[in-house]
Amino acid sequence: MTARIAFIGGGNMASSLIGGLIANGAKAGDITASDPNVEQQQKLQQQFSVNVTGDNGQAINQSDVIVLAVKPQLMAVVCQAIADLGINLSSKLFVSIAAGISVQRLKGLLGEQVAVVRTMPNTPALVGRGMTGLYAPSDVSAEQIAAAEQLMQAVGETCWVKQEDDINHIIAAAGSAPAYFFMFMEAMQQHAEQLGFSPEQARTLVQQSALGSAELVAANPDLDLATLRANVTSKGGTTAEAVRIFEEQGLRKVVANAMNAAVERGREMESLF
Structure with a gap:
């Protein structure tokens, strides 16, 4: 530059x-x-x-x-x-x-x-x-x-x-998104500790899994996220059972509601400053 x-x-x-x-x-x-x-x-x-x-x-x-x-x-x-x-x-x-x-x-x-x-x-x-x-x-x-x-x-x-209003959509999808991932990772780490791992072990397990998953997404731009998920979800296996719980308990709706709340808060903030 x-x-x-x-x-x-x-x-x-x-x-x-x-x-x-x-x-x-x-x-x-x-x-x-x-x-x-x-x-x-x-x-x-x-x-x-x-x-x-x-x-x-x-x-x-x-x-x-x-x-x-x-x-x-x-x-x-x-x-x-x-x-x-x-x-x-x-x-x-x-x-x-x-x-x-x-x-x-x-x-x-x-x-x-x-x-x-x-x-x-x-x-x-x-x-x-x-x-x-x-x-x-x-x-x-x-x-x-x-x-x-x-x-x-x-x-x-x-x-x-x-x-310009789409900047609020950027906030919901990217600006605030690191906190979503951190919260999900935090929940996983906490439960890994309850399963008997030390805090250091639990963090490494979650951190490396998150890092590797993101790298797999970046390395496979022609595969959509649903396909990448399906590739590690064997029918009747452990991952399928975990995914079933996420679906039954409304993970997608929770994510959508949270992102919509971020959009609305972004719009509200424009009247504050």
Whole structure:
């Protein structure tokens, strides 16, 4: 990526994106991280050799792409302060990674002329295995769309949506999804311990099974998930009996209800910030 990039906020997600960018060939000198915490600045500078500052205006002035990597509840204050700096933002691209804040809201804070791409990454981005949904309104140029995609692909896969409300569907299917898997794994580990395994053994059993299953999915893109499930479910066997219980007790409905609840909460959050 040849664009100069500023991160407003230097937390975990910003750190993962910076690491991914550098791993994919970006120059550390083209990246600036702005954070009010001096210790966090020093950590980023030492780890990645990027430019660091506590001055958002300085970071924005010397950059083409600005990643808004602050918590949703801080976004209004941060964006209003940016707008009050009086910097000409019309040629810059703002990329938001915050949940629950619409493009319209960001434009209202930064200025209607500002180009904004809204994204929804998930926490596996921290290990380069992220899944990010992106939305761009019609005033974002093809070049800016490519820059946003390249940015988020530095930490995983991307999926563009045509309607902004579909970002809430991304939240349900990917943004919140790691917690679903962790909860399922947690339940399995807990019961494995009840079956007599040590916590370490139980975690290894569950963790490696989850990792291997995900790798099998990735290694077989032409097989749908139902087929992969059937391949390990011998008729009348132990797996078939476990799957029968999942089906009888409504696992699919529980998953659908949980995902729908995440969608609705995402919509509610857009009225909070």
